[in-house]
Amino acid sequence: MRSLKSGNLRTVDVARHAGCSVQQVRNLERDGVLPPVARTGTGYRIYGEAHLRSVLAYRALAAGAGPVEARRIMRAAHAYPASDLLALLDAAHARLDAERRELGLAREAAATISGESIGDVRPSDVMSVSELAVALGVRPSTLRHWDAEGLVVPRRAAPGGPRRYFPDDVRDARIVQQLRLAGYRVAPLRALMPELRRTRRWEEVTAALAARDESVADRSRALLDGAAALSALIAPATGASREAAVDVRALRA
Numbered sequence: 001m002r003s004l005k006s007g008n009l010r011t012v013d014v015a016r017h018a019g020c021s022v023q024q025v026r027n028l029e030r031d032g033v034l035p036p037v038a039r040t041g042t043g044y045r046i047y048g049e050a051h052l053r054s055v056l057a058y059r060a061l062a063a064g065a066g067p068v069e070a071r072r073i074m075r076a077a078h079a080y081p082a083s084d085l086l087a088l089l090d091a092a093h094a095r096l097d098a099e100r101r102e103l104g105l106a107r108e109a110a111a112t113i114s115g116e117s118i119g120d121v122r123p124s125d126v127m128s129v130s131e132l133a134v135a136l137g138v139r140p141s142t143l144r145h146w147d148a149e150g151l152v153v154p155r156r157a158a159p160g161g162p163r164r165y166f167p168d169d170v171r172d173a174r175i176v177q178q179l180r181l182a183g184y185r186v187a188p189l190r191a192l193m194p195e196l197r198r199t200r201r202w203e204e205v206t207a208a209l210a211a212r213d214e215s216v217a218d219r220s221r222a223l224l225d226g227a228a229a230l231s232a233l234i235a236p237a238t239g240a241s242r243e244a245a246v247d248v249r250a251l252r253a
Contacts, residue, residue, distance in 0.1 A: 005157065008046060008048070009046070009047040009048065009051070009052065010044070010045070010046075010047070011025050011026065011045055013047070014047045014051055014052050014055060017052050018052060018055040018056055018059065019059075020055065020059070024189075027056060028054070028055060028058060029045075031071055032074070032075045032078070033054060033055070033058045033070075033071055033074040033075070034047075034051050034054045034055065035050055035051065035054060035078050036229070037051065043156075050233060051191065053229055053232055054074060054078075054232045054233060056229050057065075057074065057226050057229035057230050057233055058070050058071070058074050058075070058226075060222050060223070060225040060226035060229055061073050061074070061092075061223065061226035061230075063218070063219065063222035063226075064096075064219045064220065064221075064222035064223035064224075064225075064226055065092040065095075065223060065226075066221070069088070069092060070226075072088060073085065073088045073089065073092070073226075073230075076088055077230050077233060077234055079252070080234045085230075085234075089223075089227060089230075090225055093220075093223060096216055096219060096220055096223070099183065099216050100213075100216055102181050103209060103212055103213050103216065105178075105181070106179065106181055106209055107180040107206075107209050125166070125167050125168060126164045126165065126166055126167075127164065127165045127253065128162065128163075128164060128165075129143050129144070129163070129165075131152065132165050132173060133171060135177065136173060136174065136177050143173070146176055148174070149174050149186050149189075149190060149195075150190055151172070151186070151189055151190065151191075152165070152169055152172045152173045152176055153169070154169060155169070170241050172193060174191075175205065176189060179192075179205065179208060179209075182213075183212050184208055184212070188208075192205075192208070
């Protein structure tokens with residue numbers, strides 16, 4: 001395998017150094033994740049250190065922000081400084097920060113909900129679809145979707161009467177809402193909610209939120225790695241910009 005110092009890497013060399021396939025390298029070139037690639041007279045691609053750094057930066061950014069956003073960031077990096085690179089990075093970090101805050105609120109809510117007791121049901125404790133939607137701050141269609149998925153299923157207060165949410169249904173709806181805000185998907189919730197109804201295994205909720213928290217931490221670390229790789233990638237352009245600025249100041253003097 002050729003060394004990075006040679007500055008004359010083949011597609012397979014970049015793939016081996018980056019830990020991906022040759023086809024993935026070609027796909028990244030096609031998608032604009034890599035800077036323009038030179039070719040030999042016979043049509044073979046010639047890669048350099050900047051291409052490898054671009055692949056490594058993309059892989060880290062994709063783990064942190066997703067592949068679509070990572071491609072946008074990499075294209076902006078190749079146009080730096082005349083691009084919105086820094087704004088895109090700030091936005092990616094801001095989304096993770098918002099997710100962290102939502103997770104904190106979900107943990108607090110789950111702890112409060114798990115400690116609530118349900119006593120005798122009074123007529124005023126039973127809620128319609130529209131009433132519960134307003135109380136939770138969601139659309140009625142969201143509650144109907146949860147009903148269709150078997151997450152929170154309303155009942156009839158009387159045979160043939162309209163469907164209503166009883167206090168235990170309302171509590172289930174609050175749990176589902178918090179877990180959905182925390183990023184919990186519908187399929188795992190279908191398996192979890194029956195267990196919660198039978199055994200009130202609140203440790204499952206805590207474990208789910210902890211797993212999501214670890215996922216956010218992993219993505220934050222990936223973004224940090226991606227930012228470091230980007231910094232090394234754009235360093236030559238940044239240095240050239242500084243030299244140009246110095247030259248302009250010297251001319252003005």
